[in-house]
Amino acid sequence: MSLVFSINKEFVKQEDAKVHVTDLGLRRGYAAFDFMRLHKGIPLFIEDHLDRFENSIALMDLELPITRAELKAHVLELIACNKQETAGLQLYLTAGEASDGVTVDKPNLLILQVPLPYYGPELYEHGGKLISHEYLRDLPEAKSTNYFRALRLAKKIKAAGATDVLYKLNGQILETSRSNIFFVMPDGSVKTAKENILNGVSRRNLVRILPKHLNFEETNISEDILEQASEAFISSTVRAVMPITFVDNKAIGNGKVGPEVSKIRKIFDNHINDYVAANG
Amino acid sequence: MSLVFSINKEFVKQEDAKVHVTDLGLRRGYAAFDFMRLHKGIPLFIEDHLDRFENSIALMDLELPITRAELKAHVLELIACNKQETAGLQLYLTAGEASDGVTVDKPNLLILQVPLPYYGPELYEHGGKLISHEYLRDLPEAKSTNYFRALRLAKKIKAAGATDVLYKLNGQILETSRSNIFFVMPDGSVKTAKENILNGVSRRNLVRILPKHLNFEETNISEDILEQASEAFISSTVRAVMPITFVDNKAIGNGKVGPEVSKIRKIFDNHINDYVAANG
Incomplete structure (x- = not known):
């Protein structure tokens, strides 16, 4: 069954989750990232992950486009939609599209629910x-x-x-x-x-x-x-x-x-x- | 008027030119790149750019999915479609989608025709x-x-x-x-x-x-x-x-x-x- 991902707080089907090729996350390799583990349906240490994500965003001179509380609620909503017990949750704040190729204007917030890498x-x-x-x-x-x-x-x-x-x-x-x-x-x-x-x-x-x-x-x-x-x-x-x-x-x-x-x-x-x- | 971009040798309208969020170019910042200048309708020093692009691809352990001759012909076809005298041409070979997040499987080849940055x-x-x-x-x-x-x-x-x-x-x-x-x-x-x-x-x-x-x-x-x-x-x-x-x-x-x-x-x-x- 297809999962949903989130792009700028909109839920989209996994297979339709795309970003425009001009996003600076792709063109310039500039995006803050975090990775959470969903275990028994619970996002482990979510507060620590959101702390770190906010810190990475600040260190990279980006700006989270929603509040921390909204982000947390949205992550929980995505988890509820996807109804999985075990997964990885990837959070990205890309530098978004920029006409001059270097100045960050409007970042894109992506949340992906992905299979957890397996180590035997x-x-x-x-x-x-x-x-x-x-x-x-x-x-x-x-x-x-x-x-x-x-x-x-x-x-x-x-x-x-x-x-x-x-x-x-x-x-x-x-x-x-x-x-x-x-x-x-x-x-x-x-x-x-x-x-x-x-x-x-x-x-x-x-x-x-x-x-x-x-x-x-x-x-x-x-x-x-x-x-x-x-x-x-x-x-x-x-x-x-x-x-x-x-x-x-x-x-x-x-x-x-x-x-x-x-x-x-x-x-x-x-x-x-x-x-x-x-x-x- | 909308330009066309190229994704894996298919022409798509500029506004529809997207990559999936799982592309390693976005997720891991791993993509070879080149930038050519279209001047009076001619891609300046195209052979030098293709030499360098091929060299970057090899140094990054990626593989160009088409021949050099096909790539050149395709770039010229894109230029002909877009009918502009002056522009920038961005070539990307991203690491593509990878199930384990690190091993490159099938790279994505993107070609974008963009406005030339202006320096007064x-x-x-x-x-x-x-x-x-x-x-x-x-x-x-x-x-x-x-x-x-x-x-x-x-x-x-x-x-x-x-x-x-x-x-x-x-x-x-x-x-x-x-x-x-x-x-x-x-x-x-x-x-x-x-x-x-x-x-x-x-x-x-x-x-x-x-x-x-x-x-x-x-x-x-x-x-x-x-x-x-x-x-x-x-x-x-x-x-x-x-x-x-x-x-x-x-x-x-x-x-x-x-x-x-x-x-x-x-x-x-x-x-x-x-x-x-x-x-x-």
Whole structure:
């Protein structure tokens, strides 16, 4: 059955959801973006996502054409129309059409309900692999459609049997192209990068809950951590908490999924269940 | 009167020229791009533009879905349909729709005939101003829709009364967001950056013709040149040869449009006229 998408607050059939070719989101790669997960019919951490979307929009000098409350109500209405339990919700504010090709006039607000990308159990049982790459995203604090480098690297990532690329800069570990990274140290403490990263919504929630369970630190992370850490994982809306056991063919710790990451996965799953129970 | 655009080799009315919202050109900012100028009904330097478009496509790991000869014939057919003497022709090869959001499957080829941006005589009489900014474009040798940094800076450029932003990196002068830059030295020789730039089509043509008239060099250019040069200009499809008299409020030479740039403007105008005469 065809879903409905939203274009500037109008519901349209999925197959009819189009934008004019002169939209600067397409012509100039300029659009704020967010991605929510619909789980058991509930948009997980929707307030965090809307906070971040508003922040990305402000950082990109765009303007949300409706109020935050209207946007939230509209997202919920779209979810109700589509009657799905599990899905991804993509929010875009494109730079819209501009006669001179650079000056933003009237942004376009798009909301798409899409299948959730699937990551098989293999990656959770044995851990994923990353390849590292020297790169700082442009305006990393904003979530945008600027995935130029990630798409350029897509074939290389696949060829290496990796699940994503780990961006690093001048000896500092930052984030992957679509997730945040965390390291478990031999003493059981957990560290994640603090600067020059997207503050992911899963990361935000982990920052809230992990300190209740373990020693947790947001800090600058040197590359040496790849030798020192005993376990590692990435967090994202789609992957939740996913163990990482190899970076560039070098094992993290003993190269197996460890007990601390397994514990953190459960903590995060419980947090999601609590959210669903409280917001259902 | 409404123009026609082309989507995957089908002519559609301008107002109906749309792409689906799931196109990765929009969702991931991944599309090769080119921009030609239609002058007296002739697409100037079309072979250079198609060379560059093919090169950008290859560098971005995309694949042109038709032959070069078919693309050229199709562009000429579009021009004939639209019956305009003067226009811009935008060519895009977007990454198309991809179920997993990263792997390119079937690119979309778009051709748009658009009004040529207008730069008034003031900029040619008194010279334009640039603001400088530390930045290396991602994959600078390819022309793509990745203008993320340029759009972020659009308000700052306008507020400074500048016509564009000059990208520099580690003390080296590179290019502006949409043109190449050239400096005239006190001895009358001309220099332009050699690496980490887009090899613009106007630049290619200047590289061909300038050595017949003056001492010309493609080389790495240190920032000191802003103090040393007596004149400067930028080149692009839309601006042709445009004098630059100020960078960050500091005058180049005496801050006035000089005789060498005026001479080079005429040389390039004659080159365009020769092209039109030979290809009309």
